Amino acid sequence: MSDRLDAQFAFLMEADKLKQVLRATTLADGSRPENSGEHSWHLALYALVLADQAGPGVSIDRVIRMLILHDLVEIDVGDVPIHSANGAAHGSDETRAAEAAAAERIFGLLPDDIGHDLRALWEEFEAAETPDAIFAKSLDRVQPVLHNLASGGGSWTDYNVTADQIEARVGQKVARGAPRLWDFVRTRLRAYFPDI
Amino acid sequence: MSDRLDAQFAFLMEADKLKQVLRATTLADGSRPENSGEHSWHLALYALVLADQAGPGVSIDRVIRMLILHDLVEIDVGDVPIHSANGAAHGSDETRAAEAAAAERIFGLLPDDIGHDLRALWEEFEAAETPDAIFAKSLDRVQPVLHNLASGGGSWTDYNVTADQIEARVGQKVARGAPRLWDFVRTRLRAYFPDI
Numbered sequence: 001m002s003d004r005l006d007a008q009f010a011f012l013m014e015a016d017k018l019k020q021v022l023r024a025t026t027l028a029d030g031s032r033p034e035n036s037g038e039h040s041w042h043l044a045l046y047a048l049v050l051a052d053q054a055g056p057g058v059s060i061d062r063v064i065r066m067l068i069l070h071d072l073v074e075i076d077v078g079d080v081p082i083h084s085a086n087g088a089a090h091g092s093d094e095t096r097a098a099e100a101a102a103a104e105r106i107f108g109l110l111p112d113d114i115g116h117d118l119r120a121l122w123e124e125f126e127a128a129e130t131p132d133a134i135f136a137k138s139l140d141r142v143q144p145v146l147h148n149l150a151s152g153g154g155s156w157t158d159y160n161v162t163a164d165q166i167e168a169r170v171g172q173k174v175a176r177g178a179p180r181l182w183d184f185v186r187t188r189l190r191a192y193f194p195d196i
Numbered sequence: 197m198s199d200r201l202d203a204q205f206a207f208l209m210e211a212d213k214l215k216q217v218l219r220a221t222t223l224a225d226g227s228r229p230e231n232s233g234e235h236s237w238h239l240a241l242y243a244l245v246l247a248d249q250a251g252p253g254v255s256i257d258r259v260i261r262m263l264i265l266h267d268l269v270e271i272d273v274g275d276v277p278i279h280s281a282n283g284a285a286h287g288s289d290e291t292r293a294a295e296a297a298a299a300e301r302i303f304g305l306l307p308d309d310i311g312h313d314l315r316a317l318w319e320e321f322e323a324a325e326t327p328d329a330i331f332a333k334s335l336d337r338v339q340p341v342l343h344n345l346a347s348g349g350g351s352w353t354d355y356n357v358t359a360d361q362i363e364a365r366v367g368q369k370v371a372r373g374a375p376r377l378w379d380f381v382r383t384r385l386r387a388y389f390p391d392i
Binding site: 031037040041050052061069146180184 | 204205207215216223224227230233240242248260264265310343376380
């Protein structure tokens with residue numbers, strides 16, 4: 001029992017480092033960059049509050065579990081923003097390999113049974129093939145849009161993002177799991193992107 | 197639909213402010229105070245990882261939902277630490293009334309059906325009478341202990357906390373919902389509190 005709890009707490013202390021990983025997106029008021037720990041909390045709250053936007057067969061509790069875990073690999077790899085000078089790195093083979101190695105190390109801190117279950121949930125999120133993972137990914141993509149809208153442009157302005165890029169990098173992903181959500185957000189985006 | 201989504205997003209933007217509420221506890225490395233948004237994420241992860249410490253009849257998914265919501269009232273009231281110069285305010289009638297008013301305002305931003313459900317979950321957590329709420333409270337009390345242990349004393353040193361105070365303010369609450377967890381943590385506490 002003691003060895004098991006030692007491993008559980010070693011993982012929870014390691015996870016604390018996610019609070020120091022900074023994202024390209026700011027808080028809604030633009031005052032500072034958001035960190036990946038508080039971002040993960042906010043997304044879990046999104047899932048609770050926007051459950052009525054999920055398609056049939058989606059388990060909100062599984063979505064919440066995925067969102068709690070989804071960024072842990074950033075402790076080793078850092079955040080790889082979709083709008084940035086280094087945007088091509090997002091989803092590249094190299095980034096995926098680094099994230100898989102991070103998952104091996106970080107989930108490997110846990111007792112085998114727990115580590116196996118949590119890693120499987122993270123892999124399901126990454127693969128974005130199940131209804132739960134597709135909805136979770138939609139929330140992950142839509143949250144920064146709301147922050148950029150609230151803070152006056154944020155990373156869109158910093159990187160001269162175009163309407164086509166927003167549609168390709170964000171819109172298609174949000175619409176895949178939450179089509180009415182994207183319709184709603186798109187009407188707000190016209191203030192920044194008249195052609196969207 | 198549009199009015200409903202307007203309300204859901206107004207709530208989610210308001211919730212963003214929880215990332216700016218600072219706690220008495222630091223990150224595990226002592227580098228800065230923890231905020232209540234990232235704290236709520238960390239606790240949800242505690243629930244996932246320490247599910248095997250929950251008693252019979254506990255639903256970990258309900259515990260996670262409670263922990264995601266549990267500190268939202270701090271947007272209006274701030275964090276009221278148990279170890280502080282103002283420690284008597286924790287759980288006082290005045291603090292409880294302020295938190296109830298905050299819950300009225302914040303959950304009131306949501307569409308009625310969602311606001312009602314989430315507020316009920318927060319009230320269940322606060323009342324600490326159901327197995328789910330009791331376990332959630334145990335996790336909320338044990339997490340700062342681990343950070344103080346990791347960072348060399350933290351708020352215990354700042355406020356000259358005694359072994360008796362730790363037992364009364366922390367130990368009894370943790371042991372109520374997760375007795376084996378408290379046994380385990382207490383052995384680590386002896387480095388700071390030889391009499392515990």
